[in-house]
Amino acid sequence: MEFLAAHHFLRAHLQARVPLPNADFAIFQRYLRPQILRKRQHLLLAGEPCTHLAFVTQGCLRSYSLNGQGHEHTLQFAPEDWWVSDIYSLLTQQPSTLSIDALEDTHLLLLAQADLETIYAQFPIFERYFRLLMQSRYVALQERVNASLSQTASEKYQHFLRKYPGIAQRVPQHFIASYLGITPESLSRVRRQL
Amino acid sequence: MEFLAAHHFLRAHLQARVPLPNADFAIFQRYLRPQILRKRQHLLLAGEPCTHLAFVTQGCLRSYSLNGQGHEHTLQFAPEDWWVSDIYSLLTQQPSTLSIDALEDTHLLLLAQADLETIYAQFPIFERYFRLLMQSRYVALQERVNASLSQTASEKYQHFLRKYPGIAQRVPQHFIASYLGITPESLSRVRRQL
DNA sequence: ATGCTTTCTTATCCTAGGATAAGGCGCGGA
DNA sequence: TCCGCGCCTTATCCTAGGATAAGAAAGCAT
Numbered sequence: 001m002e003f004l005a006a007h008h009f010l011r012a013h014l015q016a017r018v019p020l021p022n023a024d025f026a027i028f029q030r031y032l033r034p035q036i037l038r039k040r041q042h043l044l045l046a047g048e049p050c051t052h053l054a055f056v057t058q059g060c061l062r063s064y065s066l067n068g069q070g071h072e073h074t075l076q077f078a079p080e081d082w083w084v085s086d087i088y089s090l091l092t093q094q095p096s097t098l099s100i101d102a103l104e105d106t107h108l109l110l111l112a113q114a115d116l117e118t119i120y121a122q123f124p125i126f127e128r129y130f131r132l133l134m135q136s137r138y139v140a141l142q143e144r145v146n147a148s149l150s151q152t153a154s155e156k157y158q159h160f161l162r163k164y165p166g167i168a169q170r171v172p173q174h175f176i177a178s179y180l181g182i183t184p185e186s187l188s189r190v191r192r193q194l
Numbered sequence: 195m196e197f198l199a200a201h202h203f204l205r206a207h208l209q210a211r212v213p214l215p216n217a218d219f220a221i222f223q224r225y226l227r228p229q230i231l232r233k234r235q236h237l238l239l240a241g242e243p244c245t246h247l248a249f250v251t252q253g254c255l256r257s258y259s260l261n262g263q264g265h266e267h268t269l270q271f272a273p274e275d276w277w278v279s280d281i282y283s284l285l286t287q288q289p290s291t292l293s294i295d296a297l298e299d300t301h302l303l304l305l306a307q308a309d310l311e312t313i314y315a316q317f318p319i320f321e322r323y324f325r326l327l328m329q330s331r332y333v334a335l336q337e338r339v340n341a342s343l344s345q346t347a348s349e350k351y352q353h354f355l356r357k358y359p360g361i362a363q364r365v366p367q368h369f370i371a372s373y374l375g376i377t378p379e380s381l382s383r384v385r386r387q388l
Numbered sequence: 389a390t391g392c393t394t395t396c397t398t399a400t401c402c403t404a405g406g407a408t409a410a411g412g413c414g415c416g417g418a
Numbered sequence: 419t420c421c422g423c424g425c426c427t428t429a430t431c432c433t434a435g436g437a438t439a440a441g442a443a444a445g446c447a448t
Contacts, residue, residue, distance in 0.1 A: 067344035075336060088333045120322070127321045128314070134328035139282045141335040142269060148342045149375040150261035153435070172395060181343040186435055188397055347405065366425065380405055382427050394445080402437075412427080418420095 006034055006057040006107055013055075013081055018129045028126075031119060033110040037061070037102040043084075044100040050089035052110040056082050059106025062175060063098045074179040077103075077167050083133065103171050153182045154190045200228055200251040204303055207249075207275055212323045222317060227304040231255070231296040237278075238294040244283035246304045250276050253300025256369060257292045268373040271297075271361050277327065297365050347376045348384045 010032070011025050020028075035054075037043055043061060044050055054061070061078040063086065075098060078084040089096035090113050120127050147156055157180060161168055168176060173191075174184040182190075204226070205219050214222075229248075231237055237255060238244055248255070255272040257280065269292060272278040283290035284307050314321050341350055351374060355362055362370060367385075368378040376384075 065340050065344070071344065073340060073343040075340060087329065088336070091329065091333070124318055124321070127318070127325055131321055131325035131328060134325060134332055135281060135285065138328055138332050138335065139285070141332060141339060142282070145335060145338055145342065146259055146267060146269060148339070149267040149372075150259070150265065174395070178343075183436060184396075185398085185437085189435080192397085368425070377406060378426075379407085379428085383405080386427085390448090392445100392447085395443085397442075398440085400438085402435105404434095404436090405432105406434090407432075408430085410428085413425085415422100415424090417422090 006109055007032065009057045009080070010055055010109055014129060017132060018125050020123075020125055020129075024123055024125075028119060028123060031111055031115045033112075035108045035110055037106045037108060039102055039105050042099060042101045043108070044086060044096055044098065046097055046099045047095050049093055050086040050096040050098075051114070052112050053083050053085045053090070053116075054078075054100070055109045055111070056080055056084065057107045057109060059102060059104040060170060061100055061102055061106055061108075062171070063100045064178070065098055072178050073181070074175055077164070077171060077175075077179070079167065079170070103175070148181060153180065153186055154193065156180045156182070157187065157190050158194075200301055200303055201226065203251045203274075204249055208323060211326060212319050214317075214319055214323075218317055218319075222313060222320075225305055225309045225313060227306075229302045229304055231300045231302060233296055233299050236293060236295045237302070238280060238290055238292065240291055240293045241289050243287055244280040244290040244292075245308070246306050247277050247279045247284070247310075248272075248294070249303045249305070250274055250278065251301045251303060253296060253298040254364060255294055255296055255300055255302075256365070257294045258372065259292055266372050267375070268369055271358070271365060271369075271373070273361065273364070297369070342375060347374065347380055348387065350374045350376070351381065351384050352388075 063076045064074045086096035086098040177184045177187040257270045258268045280290035280292040371378045371381040
């Protein structure tokens with residue numbers, strides 16, 4: 001996908017959610033920096049400060065953390081139409097605790113946190129857009145917390161399949177296990193029993 | 195606390211986060227409905243549609259879900275300065291999946307979802323305030339997901355004590371256990387070992 | 389084609405924490 | 419003052435899922 005197509009993709013995404021004149025988008029898009037990431041390349045490494053939001057127009061990223069024992073825990077899959085970033089680091093300028101890498105060759109549009117305040121002032125509709133985005137993310141995360149409190153490994157997996165059909169076909173199972181909070185061996189066991 | 199004091203409390207909360215002229219707050223406050231909840235009374239029962247946001251000015255609420263086996267899972271403690279609600283139900287008008295009850299006699303200010311759109315239009319600063327609120331809630335929830343993926347019961351408990359000092363002194367331990375996703379017996383065991 | 393690497397599976401053994409049961413203690417109400 | 423109940427603890431026994439180890443299959447790179 002060339003950069004132009006990527007911009008169109010983001011414009012469609014935004015206009016499906018908030019009213020945004022093409023003329024305004026035309027100005028907004030100057031803040032975007034296209035980037036391509038090859039499979040397994042990192043967008044962000046834990047410890048670096050996170051300075052950008054990334055919008056995926058093609059491919060798939062994942063954000064994850066590493067615990068003391070060297071175990072990876074996947075926090076988010078970000079296929080087309082998703083934003084990723086370490087929001088905590090982005091907001092506080094603290095070193096990031098998350099890493100972000102590419103599960104496939106991936107096309108991104110980067111938006112600098114430093115430009116966001118300007119954008120909010122210039123186009124207040126973005127304030128609304130990000131409020132709506134954060135709201136729906138919050139609801140999704142709350143559902144995930146709820147699932148982690150109340151469901152068995154098998155239930156969590158089935159819930160994941162229902163909620164994110166497509167992802168399971170696309171990403172290796174051990175990443176899904178690390179998203180669900182179980183080992184790849186357990187996931188394999190669970191799948192055998194279904 | 196009389197209603198006037200409650201209003202002042204919310205005004206201070208808002209003005210600490212966004213610029214909000216007293217004159218604007220004076221208009222905004224007409225949308226607020228004070229309410230008092232006695233210990234163990236419910237603000238919301240799962241199945242009802244959730245129509246309001248509640249801001250706690252005194253006391254403490256909790257939101258929780260009930261799974262198939264009748265087990266309660268605490269999703270949020272809401273002491274003074276916190277908003278609570280079932281945001282999913284609030285946004286979609288679907289029946290709520292959460293219940294909310296009072297852990298102590300609690301004073302609230304209620305804000306109808308139906309009025310929020312008006313408020314956003316009238317005072318765009320509220321759009322920003324709720325964006326900031328949602329952002330920080332999202333970060334906190336993500337940290338919680340991360341903890342649930344990577345920590346033992348004991349670590350989760352210690353993390354909770356650090357993150358919410360005050361709550362542990364205030365609410366019965368079995369609620370904390372249900373927040374951490376462990377049984378009260380396990381929490382007791384964990385505490386003995388510390 | 390032939391190794392490497394990545395992914396997934398299966399088997400065995402082990403442990404953190406759940407289930408169940410019982411008892412203690414403090415407090416509010418009659 | 420005594421009852422009842424809400425809350426916490428302890429003990430025992432049990433199970434879901436982790437740890438470890440070993441292959442097998444599939445894809446890629448040379």
